[in-house]
Amino acid sequence: MAAKRCWPPVLALLLIAGMVGNTRAGNIAVYWGQNGDEGTLADACNTGDYAYVMISFLSSFGNGSPVLNLAGHCNPGDCARYSSDIQTCQQQGIKVLLSLGGQGGSYGLSSSDDANSVANYLWDNFLGGTGSSSRPLGAAVLDGIDFDIENGNPAHYDDLANALRAKGPMLLTAAPQCPFPDASIGPALQAVPFDIVWVQFYNNPLAQCQYSANGDDTDLVNSWKKWTSSVNAGKFYLGLPASTDAASNGYIPPDQLTGTVLPAVKGVGSYGGIMLWDRYNDGKNNYSGQVKGSV
Numbered sequence: 001m002a003a004k005r006c007w008p009p010v011l012a013l014l015l016i017a018g019m020v021g022n023t024r025a026g027n028i029a030v031y032w033g034q035n036g037d038e039g040t041l042a043d044a045c046n047t048g049d050y051a052y053v054m055i056s057f058l059s060s061f062g063n064g065s066p067v068l069n070l071a072g073h074c075n076p077g078d079c080a081r082y083s084s085d086i087q088t089c090q091q092q093g094i095k096v097l098l099s100l101g102g103q104g105g106s107y108g109l110s111s112s113d114d115a116n117s118v119a120n121y122l123w124d125n126f127l128g129g130t131g132s133s134s135r136p137l138g139a140a141v142l143d144g145i146d147f148d149i150e151n152g153n154p155a156h157y158d159d160l161a162n163a164l165r166a167k168g169p170m171l172l173t174a175a176p177q178c179p180f181p182d183a184s185i186g187p188a189l190q191a192v193p194f195d196i197v198w199v200q201f202y203n204n205p206l207a208q209c210q211y212s213a214n215g216d217d218t219d220l221v222n223s224w225k226k227w228t229s230s231v232n233a234g235k236f237y238l239g240l241p242a243s244t245d246a247a248s249n250g251y252i253p254p255d256q257l258t259g260t261v262l263p264a265v266k267g268v269g270s271y272g273g274i275m276l277w278d279r280y281n282d283g284k285n286n287y288s289g290q291v292k293g294s295v
């Protein structure tokens with residue numbers, strides 16, 4: 001019994017080392033906002049699964065009035081109640097960003113002046129600025145801006161990123177498609193160092209960079225190597241569908257992710273974790289729950 005009360009120090013050290021060995025090496029980021037049945041933003045954060053949540057999307061911007069589209073969650077102009085959810089997330093150390101663009105939507109920057117005015121708008125309405133009396137997400141100050149630009153028009157996103165950087169400290173992240181270079185956000189990624197790049201390894205041509213259904217990760221790993229060696233960014237995340245329903249292709253079963261894919265990408269480049277599309281599908285499939293110990 002005495003041994004239980006005072007374990008030899010060396011045993012205690014081994015136990016501590018074992019615990020450290022189990023610590024996650026990376027984080028999970030998730031998109032929230034495009035499905036009214038996915039639960040609230042606070043619900044997502046309260047799962048404890050995520051380090052980053054991207055509110056999606058500011059689906060219209062540039063040359064006119066920007067529109068926040070949170071699908072079934074709230075009507076544009078009636079989303080300020082999410083301010084307390086944002087604070088609930090931030091109190092847990094979770095970074096909350098606003099994502100620009102998305103697959104639908106109508107957006108684009110026509111000039112560097114246009115980029116500057118969008119930067120001013122974002123700063124005053126979602127970030128640390130005080131120049132707006134009608135902040136769409138209320139008083140909460142978001143941690144940064146995510147560029148999910150998918151419409152093939154890359155003009156002036158470098159100007160927008162630089163103008164945002166000049167406003168004050170914030171996270172700048174981007175979600176390019178996996179074929180390199182990305183048609184939409186590629187030029188900005190070459191011009192401006194982003195904090196995090198979550199590469200979308202889904203909904204893309206099978207032969208170029210996707211995980212194939214027969215378990216072959218060669219194209220994905222080659223693409224990961226290309227991205228992480230060609231772009232100057234703080235961290236890179238493997239962007240994945242959270243279920244077979246979340247995307248038309250690219251789903252990696254949890255056991256294959258943890259068994260073969262993560263070991264292949266973790267040692268290459270500045271690995272930061274995985275990004276999931278989206279919270280709705282993650283909630284249904286419990287993907288995070290099944291992989292988070294290995295991310």
Ligand SMILES: *[C@@H]1O[C@H](CO)[C@@H](O)[C@H](O)[C@H]1NC(C)=O
Nearest residue numbers: 283285286287288289290291
């Ligand atoms: C998610 O999966 C993990 C790991 O298998 C399990 O421990 C957890 O109970 C699951 N959560 C839900 C809500 O099913």
